[in-house]
Amino acid sequence: MKKIIKISFFFLTILLIVVFVINKIIAPGQDAKMNKVIPHENFAVSNVSEKLHNSLFIADLHSDTLLWSRNPEKRWKRGHVDLPRLREGGVNLQVFSAVTKSPRGLNFDANSAGAPDDISLLVKAQLWPRRTWNSIFERAIYQAQRLKKLESNPRNNLLIVKNKADIENTDTKILALLLTEGSHPLEGKIENIKNLYNAGYRAMGLQHFFDNELGGSLHGKSQSGLTNFGREAVLEMERMNIMIDVAHSSKNTVEDVLNTIEGPIFISHGGTISGCKKTINRNLPDKILKEISNRGGILGIGYFDGAICDITPKGIAKEIIHAISIMDENSVALGSDFDGTVTTSIDTSELSAITYQLLEQGLSETQIRKVMGENVRDFFLRNLPES
Numbered sequence: 001m002k003k004i005i006k007i008s009f010f011f012l013t014i015l016l017i018v019v020f021v022i023n024k025i026i027a028p029g030q031d032a033k034m035n036k037v038i039p040h041e042n043f044a045v046s047n048v049s050e051k052l053h054n055s056l057f058i059a060d061l062h063s064d065t066l067l068w069s070r071n072p073e074k075r076w077k078r079g080h081v082d083l084p085r086l087r088e089g090g091v092n093l094q095v096f097s098a099v100t101k102s103p104r105g106l107n108f109d110a111n112s113a114g115a116p117d118d119i120s121l122l123v124k125a126q127l128w129p130r131r132t133w134n135s136i137f138e139r140a141i142y143q144a145q146r147l148k149k150l151e152s153n154p155r156n157n158l159l160i161v162k163n164k165a166d167i168e169n170t171d172t173k174i175l176a177l178l179l180t181e182g183s184h185p186l187e188g189k190i191e192n193i194k195n196l197y198n199a200g201y202r203a204m205g206l207q208h209f210f211d212n213e214l215g216g217s218l219h220g221k222s223q224s225g226l227t228n229f230g231r232e233a234v235l236e237m238e239r240m241n242i243m244i245d246v247a248h249s250s251k252n253t254v255e256d257v258l259n260t261i262e263g264p265i266f267i268s269h270g271g272t273i274s275g276c277k278k279t280i281n282r283n284l285p286d287k288i289l290k291e292i293s294n295r296g297g298i299l300g301i302g303y304f305d306g307a308i309c310d311i312t313p314k315g316i317a318k319e320i321i322h323a324i325s326i327m328d329e330n331s332v333a334l335g336s337d338f339d340g341t342v343t344t345s346i347d348t349s350e351l352s353a354i355t356y357q358l359l360e361q362g363l364s365e366t367q368i369r370k371v372m373g374e375n376v377r378d379f380f381l382r383n384l385p386e387s
């Protein structure tokens, strides 16, 4: 008997060591490796640009911070976004996107929907609750709960935006809005739109890197449009005032959505093919971007290689200006994709480098106010539920 206890104790100790190493060393190591900032000297700013930057309403349409287990209340040396760095960057409104499934061998060209899912490994390594291990829906619910926990601490001064009044009534708070990265968390059930809405989601991406029950991804194998379920889903989203993000949707899906619903759609993180030719399998053609803008939609410019060619603040500003020339100055915004398994030139505390570059490259103060945040604020004010 004693021997059995000794052996059990030995294996339990080994198991605890393995769990500790995975949770405290390997998972944070992956975070640091996958969400890098290129080492750099301070980027140029001027007194004039700093003054302007400090007076802006700043909004960013896409950050995957909730996927990673680092506590956003603390300032971290790894990753791109936490509350202290949002404040340093002057951010008033941050969209938090929930990544729930990601195919192994991720690429922009053609991912198989049946490829092994890397997020399954990550949620286990980070010791997320057991219910998230096999349910994509529960992963979205859990990420909303993480944000709610931040909101519940008054010291964080954070408000999760649910309706128009939430955007209008906040001077010093950081506003946060929940977005799903793809609609696979519906797990094929229309009623889960309501459940995600009740969990706080006010925007839903349709696809991520693979084709799903709603239709084709821009990086999937089929390049197909909306399925019948997808049509039903986008109509239900529109009925509930859930804003629709087509950041990873195929051209056919985007066209189908525009033909199915009345309202506008948006692209939370991306760029233009005409601004960076190699982004053909990551971005949409100018013609569709123009249609999106004509319908009152917006495009958030990503800061990563794939959305744009030059990821420096200078290159981000250049792509913003190019996107304005295709869409218009009311349709272009920031859509970093911070913490989205991307390497960037800045983290969110350094956004004033973009303001400086926009001024240097000739945008007017009014245009800078719009692209740095007012376009997002106005889009949300037009499309969020009344109450």
Ligand SMILES: [Zn+2]
Pocket (backbone or CB within 6 Å): 181, 247, 248, 269, 337, 340
């Ligand atoms: Zn994405």
